[in-house]
Amino acid sequence: MIKLWDIVNEEVRMAKQKTFLTFYGGVNEIGGNKVLLEDKKVRIFLDFGQSFTMSAEYFTGWLEPRPINGLGDYFEFNLLPKIKGVYGKEQLAFTDVPYTKPKIDAVFLSHAHVDHMGHILFLDEKIPVHCGYGTKMFIESMEKTGSVNFGEHQYNSFRTGRKIKIGHLVVEPIHVDHSISASYGFIIHTSEGPVVYTGDLRAHGPRKEMTKEFAEKAQESEPIALISEGTRMVETEQKKSYSELEVEKLSNEIVSETKKIVFVTHYGRDTDRFRTFYNVAKNNNRKIVISPKTAHLLSKLVEDKRLHLPDPMKDENILVYYKRKKTGGFLETDYYVWERKFMEKMVNYKFVHEHQSELVMNLDFYQFAELIDIKPDPGSHFIYSMSEPYSEEDIEDEVMHNWLNHFKIKFHQLHASGHMNRSQLTGLINYIKPKQIFPIHVENPKLFKAISKTVQLVKYGKKYRV
Ligand SMILES: [Zn+2]
Structure with missing residues (x-):
C-alpha cells in the first residue's frame, strides 16, 4: 500500500532532482555565452561572456558603457540579466537590483575569449572562477598589458581530465582545439545524467586530437543534453577558411x-x-x-x-x-x-x-x-x-x-577559423548522440533541426528542464 508519506517523499525527491538550464547569452547570436545550470541546490554558470551584437545596438566606438555606473548602463538596455546573487556590491550600486549574498556556487570558463569570459568583472568576487591554467595566464597578461581589470576573483585552475566537485555536481573539463590555447569543453555530471557543453571548438587546427578526445569522452558519457556552439552553422559560408x-x-x-x-x-x-x-x-x-x-x-x-x-x-x-x-x-x-x-x-x-x-x-x-x-x-x-x-x-x-x-x-x-564547419559539427553531434540538443553561439539555430528532432531552440532567460 502506498502511504501518503511516500507520495510526499517522492514529490520532494522529484522537486530536488530536477536539473535546469537557463541561457542568458549566446541566444541567436555568436558569443556572449552565459549558461546557468541548476541541479538540486547547486547553481553554476558555464561561461560569463560579453555579448558583441547586443551591446553594439547602443554602444559604438567611443560611446561606451561608463565604468563609474557599474551595471547601470548595462541594465538600461538589458545587456546583462537582472538576477540576484550574481553580481558584486559596487557594480550594483547605481541599479535597482539590491545586493544579496552569492547564489551561484561557481563559474566555469571554457576559454579566454572575451565573448566567453569578458563579463566576469561584474561577478561577486566571492564566487569562485574555474578556468584552465592557460586561461588564467591569458587573463593575467590582458590585465597587465591592457586597461582591463577582471576583478579579484578566487581562481581555481584546472587541466584536462580533472574532476571538480561543486557540491554533489562533478564537472569534468576536457581540452578542445580552438583559436586560443587552453580551450575546454565540459562534461557536467548532474543528478539526472551528464550534460555536455562544447565551448568553442574546431577539428582542423594543430590540436585537433584534443577535440577528438573530447568527442570520445562526451560520447562515452551518454549525455542527456548537449549544449553546442554553432558559429559556422550557416546555409552557405561567405568566408574562405583554410586549415x-x-x-x-x-x-x-x-x-x-x-x-x-x-x-x-x-x-x-x-x-x-x-x-x-x-x-x-x-x-x-x-x-x-x-x-x-x-x-x-x-x-x-x-x-x-x-x-x-x-x-x-x-x-x-x-x-x-x-x-x-x-x-x-x-x-x-x-x-x-x-x-x-x-x-x-x-x-x-x-x-x-x-x-x-x-x-x-x-x-x-x-x-x-x-x-x-x-x-x-x-x-x-x-x-x-x-x-x-x-x-x-x-x-x-x-x-x-x-x-x-x-x-x-x-x-x-589567409585565415583558419576557430570553429567547426556545418558538416563537421553535424558529424560531431551524430557521433555524441545526446538525448537533447541546445544550440547556442549561433545566429540561425533552426539549422540544427536538420541534424536531430531533439533540438530545443532556446529563448533568452527561459528555464529548461533536462
Ligand atoms: Zn572562442
Whole structure:
C-alpha cells in the first residue's frame, strides 16, 4: 500500500532532482555565452561572456558603457540579466537590483575569449572562477598589458581530465582545439545524467586530437543534453577558411617569392597563428617582429611547456618592435614597466626600414601609423589573417585599404577559423548522440533541426528542464 508519506517523499525527491538550464547569452547570436545550470541546490554558470551584437545596438566606438555606473548602463538596455546573487556590491550600486549574498556556487570558463569570459568583472568576487591554467595566464597578461581589470576573483585552475566537485555536481573539463590555447569543453555530471557543453571548438587546427578526445569522452558519457556552439552553422559560408597548415603553406609561398617586407595581422592571442608566422619567417631565414604586448604574452605562456612556444627573450628569431613614445628617443623610461623587460630585443622603425627583406612583421590595423616611419618599399605585402574581411560597408575596412594603397602594399587574406564547419559539427553531434540538443553561439539555430528532432531552440532567460 502506498502511504501518503511516500507520495510526499517522492514529490520532494522529484522537486530536488530536477536539473535546469537557463541561457542568458549566446541566444541567436555568436558569443556572449552565459549558461546557468541548476541541479538540486547547486547553481553554476558555464561561461560569463560579453555579448558583441547586443551591446553594439547602443554602444559604438567611443560611446561606451561608463565604468563609474557599474551595471547601470548595462541594465538600461538589458545587456546583462537582472538576477540576484550574481553580481558584486559596487557594480550594483547605481541599479535597482539590491545586493544579496552569492547564489551561484561557481563559474566555469571554457576559454579566454572575451565573448566567453569578458563579463566576469561584474561577478561577486566571492564566487569562485574555474578556468584552465592557460586561461588564467591569458587573463593575467590582458590585465597587465591592457586597461582591463577582471576583478579579484578566487581562481581555481584546472587541466584536462580533472574532476571538480561543486557540491554533489562533478564537472569534468576536457581540452578542445580552438583559436586560443587552453580551450575546454565540459562534461557536467548532474543528478539526472551528464550534460555536455562544447565551448568553442574546431577539428582542423594543430590540436585537433584534443577535440577528438573530447568527442570520445562526451560520447562515452551518454549525455542527456548537449549544449553546442554553432558559429559556422550557416546555409552557405561567405568566408574562405583554410586549415592552419594551409595558412602556413600559402603564407610561405608569399614570403618565399618576395624580397620585400611582409606584414601580418592576426588575433594577438591566437598563439597557433603566431607559431604559423614564426615558422614561415624562420623557414625563409627571416626574423619575426612582434609587439611588446605579444612578447609579454609569450613570456608568460612559455611557463606552460605543453604549449611549445618560443621564449621571446631567448629565441633569436624574435625581435620586439618599439614605437616612438614620450621623448621619442627610445629611452627605457619612455615605456611602461612591463614593456621594458624586452628592450634588449628592441628594434625601431629605422631598423625595420633597413632590414625589410629579412623580416616578417606583425602589425595590427590600429598600429598602421608606424608605416609612415617605416617607409616600406612599394610592392611589400600584407597578410590579413583574421576572420572578418570586415563587411563591405565597414569604414575600417575602407581605411585599411586606403593605407595599403597609399603605401602600394599588396593585400592577402589567409585565415583558419576557430570553429567547426556545418558538416563537421553535424558529424560531431551524430557521433555524441545526446538525448537533447541546445544550440547556442549561433545566429540561425533552426539549422540544427536538420541534424536531430531533439533540438530545443532556446529563448533568452527561459528555464529548461533536462
Ligand atoms: Zn572562442
